[in-house]
Amino acid sequence: MNAAATRSSSHVAAHRPGTGALRRDLRLAAWQVRYTQRSFWRSRRAAVMSIAFPLMFLAIFGSLNTGETIDTRGGLAFIDFFVPGIIAYAVTLTTFNSTAMTMTALRERGVLKRLRTTPLPTWVYVAGIVGSTILVMVISTAILLVVGTALFGAHIPTHTMPGVLITLALGSVAMTMLGIGASRLVTSTESGMGVLTMITLPITFISNVFYPLDGAPGWLEDIAKAFPLRPLADGLQHAFDPATTGAGLVWHDLAVLAVWAVAGAVIMRRTIRNLNARD
Amino acid sequence: MTEPAIDVRDLHKRYDDLQAVAGVSFTVSPGEVFCLLGPNGAGKSTTTEILEGHRLADSGHVRVLGHDPAASERSLRERIGVVLQAGGIQEELTIAELVEMYGRWYERPRPVDELIDLVQLDARRDTRAGDLSGGQRRRLDLALGLVGDPDLLFLDEPTTGFDPHARRQAWSTIRALCGLGKTVFLTTHFMDEAQYLADRIAVMVGGRLVAEGSPESIGGRDALPTEIRFTLPAGAGLGGLPDLPGGSTTTVRDAGDGAVHVTTQAGLAVTHAITGWALDAGVAIGQLSVAQPTLEDVYLRLTEQPADTTQEVPS
Numbered sequence: 001m002n003a004a005a006t007r008s009s010s011h012v013a014a015h016r017p018g019t020g021a022l023r024r025d026l027r028l029a030a031w032q033v034r035y036t037q038r039s040f041w042r043s044r045r046a047a048v049m050s051i052a053f054p055l056m057f058l059a060i061f062g063s064l065n066t067g068e069t070i071d072t073r074g075g076l077a078f079i080d081f082f083v084p085g086i087i088a089y090a091v092t093l094t095t096f097n098s099t100a101m102t103m104t105a106l107r108e109r110g111v112l113k114r115l116r117t118t119p120l121p122t123w124v125y126v127a128g129i130v131g132s133t134i135l136v137m138v139i140s141t142a143i144l145l146v147v148g149t150a151l152f153g154a155h156i157p158t159h160t161m162p163g164v165l166i167t168l169a170l171g172s173v174a175m176t177m178l179g180i181g182a183s184r185l186v187t188s189t190e191s192g193m194g195v196l197t198m199i200t201l202p203i204t205f206i207s208n209v210f211y212p213l214d215g216a217p218g219w220l221e222d223i224a225k226a227f228p229l230r231p232l233a234d235g236l237q238h239a240f241d242p243a244t245t246g247a248g249l250v251w252h253d254l255a256v257l258a259v260w261a262v263a264g265a266v267i268m269r270r271t272i273r274n275l276n277a278r279d
Numbered sequence: 280m281t282e283p284a285i286d287v288r289d290l291h292k293r294y295d296d297l298q299a300v301a302g303v304s305f306t307v308s309p310g311e312v313f314c315l316l317g318p319n320g321a322g323k324s325t326t327t328e329i330l331e332g333h334r335l336a337d338s339g340h341v342r343v344l345g346h347d348p349a350a351s352e353r354s355l356r357e358r359i360g361v362v363l364q365a366g367g368i369q370e371e372l373t374i375a376e377l378v379e380m381y382g383r384w385y386e387r388p389r390p391v392d393e394l395i396d397l398v399q400l401d402a403r404r405d406t407r408a409g410d411l412s413g414g415q416r417r418r419l420d421l422a423l424g425l426v427g428d429p430d431l432l433f434l435d436e437p438t439t440g441f442d443p444h445a446r447r448q449a450w451s452t453i454r455a456l457c458g459l460g461k462t463v464f465l466t467t468h469f470m471d472e473a474q475y476l477a478d479r480i481a482v483m484v485g486g487r488l489v490a491e492g493s494p495e496s497i498g499g500r501d502a503l504p505t506e507i508r509f510t511l512p513a514g515a516g517l518g519g520l521p522d523l524p525g526g527s528t529t530t531v532r533d534a535g536d537g538a539v540h541v542t543t544q545a546g547l548a549v550t551h552a553i554t555g556w557a558l559d560a561g562v563a564i565g566q567l568s569v570a571q572p573t574l575e576d577v578y579l580r581l582t583e584q585p586a587d588t589t590q591e592v593p594s
Contacts, residue, residue, distance in 0.1 A: 028383060035372065035380050042371040042407070109367030117331060117361035119353045119427070120384035278335050278351075 025124050032128020033135070040132060050098055051140050054090035058083070058144055061210065062152040072214040076241060080155050083148035084236035085209040087141050088171070092204070092229055094137045095172045097196045099179030102129055103271075104186045112275055122272050130176050137172045155242045163239035163248020170257040171232035177264030178228070181271050200229075208233045231256040282345055284309045284431050284462040285330060290339035292325050299325040301486035303339075307479075309430075312453075312463040314477035316470075318582050322486040323466050324435075330464065331361055331433055344431055357386055360429035362420050364436050370409030374400055377408060378422055385427030397455075398422045399448060414445040421452065431462045438472060450475055470575040480574075482581045490581050498577040504528060505546030507553065509567040510537045521556045524548040538566075546571075 040046055061082050068078040106112050115125055148154035157164050182199070186192040206213060206224040213221070224230045231253035239248030285307040292300040300322045307313040317323045328334040329341060332348035332355070341348060346355040369377065375391060382388030395404050398418040403411065408419060417440065424432055437453070438446045453476055457463060467473055473480055474494045481491040482498070490498045511519070517539065523529050525545030532540045543549045550569050557564045 031380070031383055035369070035376070038376070039369055039371040106367070109370070110363070110365050111367040111369060113333075114361075114363060114366035114368070114423070116333065117356065117359075117363065117366075118381065118384050119356040119386075121353070278333055 025121060028120065029124045029127040029131065032125055033131035036128045036132035037135060040136060046098055046101070050090070050094040050136050051143060053093060054086050054140065054144060055147065057089070057210070058086050058147060058152075061086070062148065066152070070212055070214075072212060073241075074243065076243070077153075077155070079148060079152045080240055080242065081212060081237055082210075083144065083152075083154040084240040085233050086148075087144050087168075088207070088229060088233035088236055089204055089209045090140045090144055091137055091168065091172050091232060092175060092200055094140050095133055095175040096179040096182065097200060098136070099129065099133050099176050100182040100186055100196055101189065101192050102133075103180055103183035104192050105189050107183065107275075108189055116276065122276055126180065126268075126272055129180075133176050133179075134172060137168075141168065155240065157240050157248065160239040160244050160246070160248025163244075163250070164236060166249060167232060167235035167239060167254065167257070170254060170261060171228060171235070174228055174257055174261035174264045175232075177268040178260065181264065181267030184271055184274070203227045203229050206230070208237065225256065228257055228260040281309055283307060283342075284311070284344060285313070285464060286340070286342040287326075287330075288340040290326065290329065290341060291337045292322075292329060292334065293337055298486055300329075300336075303483070303486070303488055305481055305488065305491065307462060307464060309462050310457070310460050312457055312465060312476050312478045314465040314467060314473045314480045315483055316467065316473055316480055316578060317483035321483045321582075323483055326483070327433060327435060327464070327466055331359070332356070357427060358430045360424035360427060360432045362424035362432070362434045362437055364439070366420060368408045368416070368419070368423075371407060373405050373407050374411075374419055374422075375404040377419065378426060381423050382426045387428055388426055389428045394422045394425060397425070398452060413440045414442065417441060418445075418449065418452075421449065425456070429461065431464065432456065434463060434465045434467075436467055437465070438467075438469065446472070470573065470578060474574050482578060484582050490577075494574055497574070498581050500572060500574065500577045503572045503577070504542040504544050505549075505569060505571060507541040507543070507546070507550055507567075507569050508534075509539055509553070509564045511539060512563050512565075513537060515562060519560075519562070521552060523552050 062079060065078040065082070069075045070078055070081055073081065112122075115122060145154075145156070149156055182196070186195050203224070204210070206216070206220055207227065207230040208224075209229070213224070231250075235250045235253035235257070238244055238250050238253075283306040285305075287306070288304045290300050290303045291298070303322070303326060305313075315323050315326065325334060329336050330343055330348055332343075332351050335349050344355060344358055346352055348355065369380075372380065374395060378391045378394055382391060392401075395401050398421050400415060400418055400422070403415060408416065411419060417437065421434075421437065424434070434453070438449050441449060450472070453463065463476070465473070465476060477494055479492065480494055480497050481488050483489070492498070492500075495501055511517075515537070517531060517533055520531065520539075523531065523541070523543070525543040525548065528542075528544035529549060530542050532542075534540045541549060541553070546569060553564070554567070556562070
């Protein structure tokens, strides 16, 4: 048997659909998380947006409202409202905005075009981005939590931790996938910041992030509750409230996030297929 | 019989109102450096992208290493390397990190250090891709195209933007690859590049191949007349020249200011006659040159085809 024949038969074996090939791709995805992390922390713009920006808001609002309580919420300390709110906002920045910008930059620079010439499946590369994004989200959240507690005396949830974790996980996964889909709306990195801010900033203002909207008009509430940021903020605020009993799970908020997660998965799938499309 | 590395028969591809590729056929043998030449819009890129699996052909038979590139099989992408003209890069990663990362995606990657040495970037291995000069980026592109140890390498204008020194380096690198038995599919605008690198050249115009052959013989280059040029001293006229051999293939033309252009099929004999006469008669002829038409001369003639070869489809 000649060398070429041996070689091609080994290829067939390696790519027979099966768990071996999938395991190899999952291992590659884990490597991609590491490479994407390395890229991320070296690009200062992304790190500033994801970590420094929400931290700055925490410092400002925390200082301005020291010792304040919210009457419409039964005397809840403002900081116990604000820390989960700003975490929800940070999740939006680190997952939705940042992922949309990353995907746009990859497309604009022609990295995705080069990827298509390699054997790496596009989904493995995207999985690396998703994994890295979730990691950044966890780091950003942890920093906000530590600073909020240490400097502003926020309450750390204990028995409601399941509510915090499940709401965060569902919300960040949904928004990451939506961010990948949103990259299709962004034509260039130059205009990207503007476009994404146009999407997220108005939603942020009606989503109980910076201040409680108690007593806002019903129609505004209805609009706000249709987007994923509001149920994420509400769900986290419920879990952070020292008066909450039980596991801190708000089922209707989780349900809205789950619907967005499904929608995000569909949109992401279509985006990846679109990236691979040929004419 | 060995299977061709690339086999294309009667390839067609049409965009809305433009027939970009109109019936192209060629084969590339394993180990060969094949160069596709042609003006912008000739259909080179479309043909290349179909071979790379980035575009789908309308009709025709296309096989790359025995596979149909349209099927986009991973096993084919394992065996080809592609150096795109404008391929982006993860600019925050260093050269060493990029070569390592891209290498992981292949089953049998080449060692990182070996590749970095090959493209002569060892001094910059820890430099981020975003900080490289244009020529260094292009060499990184070449390294990434080779990282999977491909049997077939696509090079799309590999030295555009290089300074002359860097081009020479890149050429010797590519030449060295051919020594390893790799097949190279090259597209370029540079005649000297095609001349230096290619074993075989095909010229594409208006979606069709108009000529194919070795750099020395393409377009009947080896059969074209020799051109001999020189100047006569002031006062001397064409009438002083001796009778020249070559019969009717020899023509003598006064190019003004004492310059004389002679074209002939009998290059050696005519050169001998002119120089012998000049020495015997003591005529100080100057600026003597004897030249075969260059590849560029042939290329320009081939690509100056009348407009009817382009396939504008009436709407």
